[in-house]
Amino acid sequence: NAGVTQTPKFQVLKTGQSMTLQCAQDMNHNSMYWYRQDPGMGLRLIYYSASEGTTDKGEVPNGYNVSRLNKREFSLRLESAAPSQTSVYFCASSGGLTGPNSPLHFGNGTRLTVT
Amino acid sequence: QKEVEQNSGPLSVPEGAIASLNCTYSDRGSQSFFWYRQYSGKSPELIMFIYSNGDKEDGRFTAQLNKASQYVSLLIRDSQPSDSATYLCAAAGYSTLTFGKGTMLLVSP
Numbered sequence: 001n002a003g004v005t006q007t008p009k010f011q012v013l014k015t016g017q018s019m020t021l022q023c024a025q026d027m028n029h030n031s032m033y034w035y036r037q038d039p040g041m042g043l044r045l046i047y048y049s050a051s052e053g054t055t056d057k058g059e060v061p062n063g064y065n066v067s068r069l070n071k072r073e074f075s076l077r078l079e080s081a082a083p084s085q086t087s088v089y090f091c092a093s094s095g096g097l098t099g100p101n102s103p104l105h106f107g108n109g110t111r112l113t114v115t
Numbered sequence: 116q117k118e119v120e121q122n123s124g125p126l127s128v129p130e131g132a133i134a135s136l137n138c139t140y141s142d143r144g145s146q147s148f149f150w151y152r153q154y155s156g157k158s159p160e161l162i163m164f165i166y167s168n169g170d171k172e173d174g175r176f177t178a179q180l181n182k183a184s185q186y187v188s189l190l191i192r193d194s195q196p197s198d199s200a201t202y203l204c205a206a207a208g209y210s211t212l213t214f215g216k217g218t219m220l221l222v223s224p
Contacts, residue, residue, distance in 0.1 A: 033211070035214075040216065041216065042203070042214050042215060042216035042217060043159070043203065043214040044214075045211055045212075045213075048210065048211055050210055056210065058211060090158055090159070101146065101147045101166075101207050103149055103161045103164055104149070104159075104161070104205075104212060105161070106158040106159050106160070107158060108157075108158050109157075109158050
């Protein structure tokens with residue numbers, strides 16, 4: 001039971017570098033999400049994909065891009081990393097056409113540090 | 116701006132006591148509500164969800180929803196030290212979940 005798999009688990013970047021966070025789910029879920037979690041700020045939605053072929057901005061999309069590669073995979077790209085993007089990133093998925101009315105299942109997270 | 120508010124805590128209870136965690140939400144259109152538990156350094160895991168007014172029980176956990184007051188709560192009976200974690204409340208909007216910042220619960224032996 002893999003569920004939601006995120007890679008990498010840890011990453012250190014220098015300011016200005018780019019990277020892609022990968023996420024895959026094997027639960028046949030329609031909806032996928034990227035959140036970041038910072039101390040005192042809680043979980044904040046970056047981007048989401050309600051279904052294959054669609055993506056939408058969340059609360060904090062600036063500095064990020066996403067790609068819903070297929071039903072299973074949803075990647076998050078940082079084109080030019082900034083120290084403000086130091087955070088823990090969680091990918092999540094949910095089933096059904098009305099994704100948020102189904103529970104979210106989270107990956108194990110990626111700890112990103114930008115120096 | 117849709118908001119979910121939680122007391123950050125920590126809420127300290129002795130082992131065996133009832134822990135009561137509370138949450139209020141601003142979006143009257145929210146229909147579904149979720150409680151997640153997050154251990155330090157780990158990802159959130161679902162404890163319970165509730166859609167209808169009233170109580171929903173699952174083992175030692177009871178979720179309570181009052182849509183008129185825009186209030187959700189989670190009761191943990193017979194609290195154990197292993198329940199020590201941060202508890203996140205979330206409300207479902209049209210397309211996404213909005214999370215509160217979480218309440219830290221500490222259960223002392």
